[in-house]
Amino acid sequence: MDFFSVLSLIGGLALFLYGMDVMGDGLKKLSGSKLEMILAKLTSNRIKGFLLGFVVTAIIQSSSATTVMLVGFVNSGLMTLGQTISTIMGANIGTTVTSWLLSLSSLSGESFIIKILKPSSFTPILAIIGVILQMASKKDKHKYIGLILIGFSVLIFGMDAMSDAVSGLKDSPTFARILIMFQNPIMGILTGTILTAIIQSSSASVGILQALSMTGTISFSTAFPIILGQNIGTTITPILSSISGNIASKRVAFSCLSIKMIGVAVVTVAFYALNAVFNFAIMNDIVNPGYIAIVHTVFNIVSTVILMPFCSWIEKLAIKTIKSKNEENKSNAFDILDERFLTIPSFAVEKSRELVCSMAEISRDAFVSSIEMLTNHNEKTEAFVSGSEATVDTYEDKLGAYLVRLAGHDLSEKDSKEVTELLHIIGDFERISDHAVNMVEVSNEMNDKKVEFSPEAKKEVKVITDAVCEILIMTTKAFLEKDYELAKKVEPLEQRIDKLKRRIKNNHIKRLGEGVCTVELGFILSDLLTNCARVSDHCSNIAVSLLEVESNSFEAHEYLNHVKYDGENDFFEHYAEYKKKYSIKKEETK
DSSP: OOHHHHHHHHHHHHHHHHHHHHHHHHHHHHHTTHHHHHHHHSOSSHHHHHHHHHHHHHHHTOHHHHHHHHHHHHHTTSSOHHHHHHHHHHHHHHTTHHHHHHHGGGOOOSSHHHHHHSHHHHHHHHHHHHHHHHHHOOSHHHHHHHHHHHHHHHHHHHHHHHHHHHGGGGGOHHHHHHHHHHTSHHHHHHHHHHHHHHHTOHHHHHHHHHHHHTTSOOBHHHHHHHHHHHHHHTTHHHHHHHTTSOHHHHHHHHHHHHHHHHHHHHHHHHHHHHHHHHOOGGGGOBOOHHHHHHHHHHHHHHHHHHHGGGHHHHHHHHHHHSOOOTTTTOOOGGGGSOGGGGGSHHHHHHHHHHHHHHHHHHHHHHHHHHHHTTTSOOHHHHHHHHHHHHHHHHHHHHHHHHHHHHHTSOOOHHHHHHHHHHHHHHHHHHHHHHHHHHHHHHHHHHHHHTOOOOHHHHHHHHHHHHHHHHHHHHHHHHHHHTOHHHHTTHHHHHHHHHHHHHHHHHHHHHHHHHTSSOHHHHHHHHHHHHHHHHHHHHHHHHHHHHHHHHHTOOOHHHHHHHHHHOGGGOHHHHHHHHHHHSOOTTOOOO
8 A cells, every 4th residue: 555545545534524524514404403302302211212313313424413412402401311321322323324325335236226326326416416406506405405415425435535545455464464453352442442532433433444344355353343442432522522511411421431331341242252152154254344334233233222221220320420519410591502502503593592582581571570660669579670680681691692603603594594683682682671670760769759640641651651561572472482473563563652752751841831740750751751662662673683584684774664664564554553552642633
């Protein structure tokens, strides 16, 4: 094997790994957050967990990716340790699908069907289709399918390049001597473990072994212990991922390792003990890619069958080995903003939105409570509003930082729009909670100074505060439920509130002239009206953000004009309804 063959081998390996990464990325984007949501919610028993682990891993072609997800789920409180163990076992079998796809390269025969089934025959067609979809299609779904096809094609080309590069090794005495060393079970297991730990993918390391097997020099006695080691090496990814996590996530990583270690130990002892007695003839057989795929799959099935009844024992082993302090294992709402989920953006966007929904409800309840204080002043409500505002501030800080980081990743067009929407909306909900505190201050000032509005002013304040509570409740509901029709009703009510604010101010000036109200109350009323109007403005911003994303437009001013003057939106009809519902005396008739 000369210098140029080594370069070809390295280049083939690079293409293989890159193709696997591209294909996996396309598969994850095509599935959106559905696979992750299913994993997080539908693991209520061992059988479901096993099947889900198998299906998800078979789809995304990476048990490492699945186990990293599980580490993140447990770290954020979405799953328990017990739920993950059977899922890990399913993932171990699901990851063998890749080796079966690669084994097609060993098909031999002269018939058209056999030839067309060889990856080297059909991957050029897949590559062309993938490139066309990537370059010509405007739909995300088609682009992701194209990405998957391109990734698979690159993977196969890399596999072929590695096979060609090592083809000369079949006549190399040095290579033959090295292979004899790997027949030692301990040496073979260590080699497979180290190789897989370095490239962090059992599918990739098995692919390399399959490429080497095409030289016709790899015996079963050499391949078997290496395959066992490859299954151990793949656990390095969840182990590294769990380092920054809590105790529960470290236990998940330990469970991954213990499942593989126990499985390898049991199978190794049992197989070599039986071989010592029966002297299996299979040990000297030369293996091919298909043979390796069989061994890889059979090992994972056998170890799963052996260990599945002992899931609870594996859980107890993890708990006893990775001990926790009393203060650990505590979780909070923000644990869901896990760094690991940044690699699965659709899921991260979905979970971020859930937190923004919680933030919206807290802001809404705080402001509605602050309005109640105008007529029923009490310290309990004041403490609730103050505490809610502090909580909302924390939400904004945590979510803002996470969403900014998320925006820097490779997002789909849909996810990118939603991240932009959420970044705008969290600022508006935070400001609404600030105005709730301002309304409490208005109530405190009136209570401290022992003053109150005139009966006419009280009626007017009741009208505008009722309108603001309705627009806030309506806006929050529209956001929570993604109700775009309801969001269209926000702007007419916001316009009505602006008109009410101006009319109430004018009426107050008239009352000042009549000596019914005081200048001091005028300042308090002005603060109250300003906060009401600004809350309605923020509600308008939120509704516009929702509708901009839905209509694929990000020009707020242009959109508002469209809402007001496009008859399809029923702006004036809604405004007329709100004018009738929220009216005050001495209001102009036009």
